[in-house]
Amino acid sequence: MADIIEMDRIVKIFPPSLVALDAVSVKFSKGEIHAIVGENGAGKSTLMKILYGMQPADSGEMLYNGKKVKFSDPGEAILAGIGMVHQEIMLIPQYTVWENVVLGYEPVKFGGRLDAKKARELVKQKIDEFGFNLNPDAKVEDISVAARQKVEILKLLFRNVSVLIMDEPTSVLTPQEIPQLFGELKRLRDNGHTILFISHHLEEVLELSDRITVLRKGKKVGTIKAVEATKAGLAQMMVGREVIFDSIRKNQTAGEVLFETSGLNYTDPDKRPRLIDVNIQVRAGEIVGVAGVEGNGQLELVNLIMGLIEPTSGSIKAVGEDITRKPILEKRKRVAFVPQDRANMGASIAANIAENVIMTHHRLDQRFTRWAGRILDFKQAASFTDEVRRKFDIQMSSGEAVFKSLSGGNQQKVILGRELLLEAPFILLDQPTRGLDVGSIEYVHQRIIDMRAQKRGILMISADLEELFRLTDRIVVMHKGRVVADLVTEKTNVTEVGYLMLEGAAYEA
C-alpha cells in the first residue's frame, strides 16, 4: 500500500534536557489502522502532536502524500486532511451535536445568519453515511462519553479528513463500549481512511490494528504487522526486557498483626449501610488484597482508615494502637497511603515535584525543617527528591517542575516513592497501578514486593484480579459492604474470586 505519511528523523527536546523523540522515523500507509504503542512517556503523544501541528519538531521532516509539509497549528493539519481525537474530549457541552460538528465550518445565509436547517441536514447526512447512531439535536452534556467521542470523530469527518489520529480512545470508555468503537474504526478504514491509534493496552492493539509501531524512551523500536505480534513480544519491545505476567512472590512467613479492623460498620448520611461488620487483619510481611466490584465498600473502607469519614461503630488498629479517631498526623506515622485518585488526593498537581515529595515527610521528619518546623529546608527537599527519583526510576527534568508536567506513570512513582519512604509499618494501596503501562506496573509491583520483604504489612485494593493473584498472600472479597471471603491466594483461583465478587457467596460447582 502507498505511504500517506512519512515522518523522517523527528527530534523533539523538552528543555532543559528531556529528549522526548530521538530521530524517530515512521511511515503510515493509506487505509490502515496503525497502532503506536509504548509506555507512558515513550513519546507516542508527542509524535502525534507534532504530526498534528500542536507542537513543533526540533528537527526532522514530514511528507504527506509525497509532499513535504509542516503544520504550524491544528487548523492547517485539518485543512490538509489530518484530524486528531484527543484523550480529553474537546467539545462544547452546552451545544447540540450538530452545532459542535459544524463549528468553524458553518453554512451561512444572507448577512452571516447561521443556516441552522442546512447545517443540521448536513450533519444528519454524515451521521447516516457512517452509521453513527447519534441524535443531531441532543445536547452534548446529555450524551454518554462514548457518544461524545463519536461526535469528535464526526466533527473531523465533516471536515473531510482522511487521516484520523486517536489518542488512547478507549481510556474513557467502558468495556461494553469498546467493541462498538472498534467496529466503527474498522468501517472507516474500509472506507479508505487511515487511522493512527495510540494505546498501551496490548490486547486492544492486537485486536484492532493492522500494523504496530513500538516506541521506547523516545526511540522507535520497530514496526511490525499485528498478525505476527504477540502480547509478550510487544511487551518486551515496549519495556526492553522480558515482562513476567506470573506470580512473583517468594515464600515468607508472616509476623505479628500490624493492622486490624474489628466490627467496622459505616452507614452513610442517607442511612444506607455501606460497610457491615468488616474484619480484616494484615500481618507484617504480608500482602492482603481486597477484591470486589467497584462500589461494594472499598471506597468507604479506605476513607475510614484514612479518617475522611468516621465509622458508625467498630475500630481500626494499626501497629498495636487504636487509630480510629486519631488525627491524621498520628495515622500517618503508622499508615502509608497511595490513593487511587492521583490528581486530587495523591498530590497537588499545581505544586512542584519536590513539594509533593516532601508532603507528610516535612511534618514527621525533623531534617526538612528549621526553627521548630516553621521554615522548610529546600536543600534537604531537593536531595530527598533526588533520592526518590533514583530509587523509583522517575523520568523528570527537575524537582522544580510542576507535578502535572509528569506523565501518569511518573506521577504515580513520585507518590509511591513518597509513601514507601515513610517509615510507616503499614501500607494502604488503593488501585496502585490503575492507568499505568506495562513497564511501570511491573516496576510498581517489584517495589511492593520489596516492602513485603522488609516485613511491612500491605493492604491492597485492586480491581485487577491478575494483579491480586500476582502479588498477594491472601485475598478478601467484598460484596455489598461485607467481607464475604478471606482466602489464601495459593488455594484459590480467579474463577472462584470472580464468582464471589459477583454473587457474594461461595460458588458450588
Add this chain to the structure above:
Amino acid sequence: MNIIIGLINGMITSATPILLAALGGSLTYYAGIFNIAMEGMMLGGAFFGMLGSYYFHSWPIGILFAILGAILMALIFILFAVVLKMDEFITGIGLNLFSVGATTYMLRQIFKVKGAFSSPEIVPIPKIDIPWIKDIPVVGEIISGQNLIVYLTLLATIAVSYLVFKTRFGLRLRAAGYNRTSLDTSGVSANRIRVWSLILCGVLTGLAGSFLSLGYVTLFSEGMSAGRGWISLAAVILVSGNPTGIALISLLFGFTDGLGLFMQRSLPSQFTSMVPYVATLIALFVYSVRLKKKQTI
C-alpha cells in the same frame, strides 16, 4: 399623569447608558472575557464625544469620536489581556483608573477647567420627534421625542440578541466562552473572536458615553460615568449575559433611579440616590436565592 410620564421618561433616560454598556459587556461575557472595563470605556467615550462635537460643531462627529475613544480603550484592554495575556481583572481595574486619570488630565490641559466643561459650541445629539405618534396623548410623550441614542439602544438590543443567537459569529462567540480550546481546534482562533467582541463592546460603550456627554446633558465632567459601567457589569452577571434580561434589569435600575429623584421631594437626596444601588443589591440577593433553590432541586 405627568408624574407617571416623568417617571417613565426618567427610567428610559437612566436605563439607556447602562443598557448600552451592558450589551457590550454581554458580548465579552459570551466570549469568556471577564471584562470589568465598561466604566472606563464609557468615560473615554463621553470625553471624546464631547471633544468631537466641540471641535467640529457636529453631533455625528461627536458620536464617531465617542465610539473611537471607547475603541481606543478597548484596544488597550486587547493589548494587555489578549495579546500579552495579562490577568483580565487587573487589566480592567487598570483601564478604569487610567480612564479617569486620562480624561481628567486632558480636560484640564485642553480646556483649562477643573470639574466640568460646558460650552455652547458642544452640539448635543438631537431628540427625534416621530410624526403622527407624537400627537397621541401620553403614549406620544413617551415613544416620541426621545434622544436619538435611545432609539439606537433599542435597535442595539435587538441586534445584539440576533448576533449572539442567530449568526455564525454568535455561535463562535459563545463557543469561545464555553470552551476556547474546542473552538481553536475547530479551526477558528478564539483570540480573534475575543478581539472582535471587545471592539464591539467599545462601539456600544462609546455610544453609551456619547449619550452621557451629548444626550443626557451637554457637558463633560470628571468621572461622569459615575458607576454606570459597574451597574452594567452587575446586570450582565445577573442574567448571565442574556440581552433581553439585561434590558429588563437596566430598565428596573432606571426606574429606581427615577424613583429616587422623585422621592427627593420628601427625603434627603443622600438617601434617595442610594435607591438604585439598594435595588441592585436586592436583585442580586433574590437572584442568588433563586439560583440556590434551583441547585438543591
